[in-house]
Amino acid sequence: xxxxxxxxxxxxxxxxxxxxxxxxxxxxxxxxxxxxxxxxxxxxxxxxxxxxxxxxxxxxxxxxxxxxxxxxxxxxxxxxxxxxxxxxxxxxxxxxxxxxxxxxxxxxx
Amino acid sequence: xxxxxxxxxxxxxxxxxxxxxxxxxxxxxxxxxxxxxxxxxxxxxxxxxxxxxxxxxxxxxxxxxxxxxxxxxxxxxxxxxxxxxxxxxxxxxxxxxxxxxxxxxxxxxxx
Numbered sequence: 001x002x003x004x005x006x007x008x009x010x011x012x013x014x015x016x017x018x019x020x021x022x023x024x025x026x027x028x029x030x031x032x033x034x035x036x037x038x039x040x041x042x043x044x045x046x047x048x049x050x051x052x053x054x055x056x057x058x059x060x061x062x063x064x065x066x067x068x069x070x071x072x073x074x075x076x077x078x079x080x081x082x083x084x085x086x087x088x089x090x091x092x093x094x095x096x097x098x099x100x101x102x103x104x105x106x107x108x109x
Numbered sequence: 110x111x112x113x114x115x116x117x118x119x120x121x122x123x124x125x126x127x128x129x130x131x132x133x134x135x136x137x138x139x140x141x142x143x144x145x146x147x148x149x150x151x152x153x154x155x156x157x158x159x160x161x162x163x164x165x166x167x168x169x170x171x172x173x174x175x176x177x178x179x180x181x182x183x184x185x186x187x188x189x190x191x192x193x194x195x196x197x198x199x200x201x202x203x204x205x206x207x208x209x210x211x212x213x214x215x216x217x218x219x220x
Contacts, residue, residue: 042211101151
């Protein structure tokens with residue numbers, strides 16, 4: 001079966017740090033994606049983790065633990081433009097992705 | 110710059126009509142995908158294609174078919190539209206690097 005869990009909504013303040021968690025149980029696992037989607041727009045790629053550990057890319061970092069079926073996306077120095085939905089997705093093989101329902105992040109001044 | 114385009118941003122069709130959604134990518138990608146996105150359900154894969162004239166069923170293929178006659182174009186067909194197919198439809202493409210590039214989406218309403 002396929003099951004991906006992430007919080008529905010989170011709020012944070014400009015300049016703060018926020019961590020968005022994702023737990024997964026999927027048949028077949030080759031890696032985990034994070035995408036950002038602003039309202040009314042297409043999802044855009046943020047990160048792809050294949051191996052355990054933390055990968056940092058500017059203000060965004062993504063962590064993966066394959067043994068725990070767990071990932072998180074860490075956003076530092078939050079800006080208003082970071083208000084968006086963040087989608088966690090597992091690559092179950094041959095680029096076939098299974099998406100979670102997304103976490104809506106609201107950044108306030 | 111990477112570009113995936115979809116034929117319409119908004120579409121309104123009647124129940125029973127045949128509907129064509131077109132997707133074109135200009136990146137020479139081998140792989141193309143069709144998803145639908147619904148509130149509370151997230152993105153769900155309908156069909157995908159690894160190459161011209163090849164197609165694979167995704168998680169929710171019922172009521173849909175696809176066509177890929179050229180590498181850059183992937184069409185989603187609703188043979189007989191129904192109200193439960195009202196949704197946002199997103200096309201994506203990728204090469205072997207796994208990152209999928211998404212089009213802007215088509216919001217389809219079936220009345």
